[in-house]
Amino acid sequence: MKTAGGDGRVDLGSSSVERDLGVHIDNELKFSKHVETQANKANKILGLVRRPYEYLDQESMRMLFIALVRPHLEFAKCAWSPRLEKDKKLIGGVLRRATKCVPGLKDLEYEERLKVMKIPSMCYRRVRGDMIEVYKFMHGVYNCKNPLELNQQSGTRGHCYKLKKNACKTSLRQHFFTEL
Template sequence: EKDLGVLIDHKLDFGKHIKTIVGKANRVLGMIRVSFAYLNIRMFLNLYTSLVRPLIEYCVQVWSPYKKKYIKLLEGVQRRATRLVPQLKKLTYEERLTKLRLTKLEDRRKRGDMIETYKIITRKEKVL
């Protein structure tokens, strides 16, 4: 069943949803790769943060993965994406993140969860 763009099964497992969005994100990365002969850091960041990351972070507080295989699958999207910048290809993933001033997706999810929790506790955001 799909609700607000999030696939949910009867066991409340979001594996199918995660696999679907990873597939979509990888297709977008493929389009970026074939559409641009050269990507500098600024171009990459604009494309990645506007076209790819929203796909893998939409409603993430609802379906945030807890299984390592899904965490790894999602992080793989960003790992592949950072290799699109020619000048960073030979660096490790962590070094690429540092150069691009990005954080791991898992860390972004944890930060987002903490912010949402704070807003709910301090009543800065209404809960349905």
């Protein structure tokens, strides 16, 4: 940092990525660096889990993945959600690798490995988590202003909880939680 004269002002430098509360965000409001960092951490832990065992059965691998690896992939998921396909593939790739670590499952298709191990996909968990949050907002579980709006103009069948879908001008806003 340099001072810009004798008046005590300081020129601030710029950076392309900042970290706030453990979440990396770049100057284009993308979370690709965060996804990359968390996927690398999860892959390292998966390697540490796999290495000491000569044989890992399905149930042991499932419990180790859920307890040690998945929390890194879902860290601060309330603040970010992967909207880019490359980020979704990077996160899902860790689970793909974990399911291939179990002997006898390596030759099965990915979806079959998930069914056998009784683990939902990362994409399913993100959608399920969003639906749970919508339910909590709509039924007053949170003691705050509801960011979601009900569509008052539509005659809904069966329930009165149809959400209003706002028009978005940018692709950034399209993927916000309130615009799902």
